[in-house]
Amino acid sequence: MTTDALTPTGRTSEAYAWLILAIGAGQAAGAAFAVLLLAHPGHAPAECGRRHCPRAAPPARA
Numbered sequence: 001m002t003t004d005a006l007t008p009t010g011r012t013s014e015a016y017a018w019l020i021l022a023i024g025a026g027q028a029a030g031a032a033f034a035v036l037l038l039a040h041p042g043h044a045p046a047e048c049g050r051r052h053c054p055r056a057a058p059p060a061r062a
Contacts, residue, residue, distance in 0.1 A: 009016040 003015050003019055004012060
């Protein structure tokens with residue numbers, strides 16, 4: 001199903017505006033949540049990035 005198929009006639013622009021708003025809000029919420037995870041490392045190994053985790057081994061020298 002597409003936005004065109006689900007939208008009443010004459011309301012397509014509004015439907016696309018709501019769709020874009022929902023996608024943007026989801027991206028903003030996801031980015032904010034990712035920042036919180038990176039700001040508080042040590043709670044779970046899954047949130048540990050190489051540069052941000054104090055438990056990660058230092059990178060090997062070449």
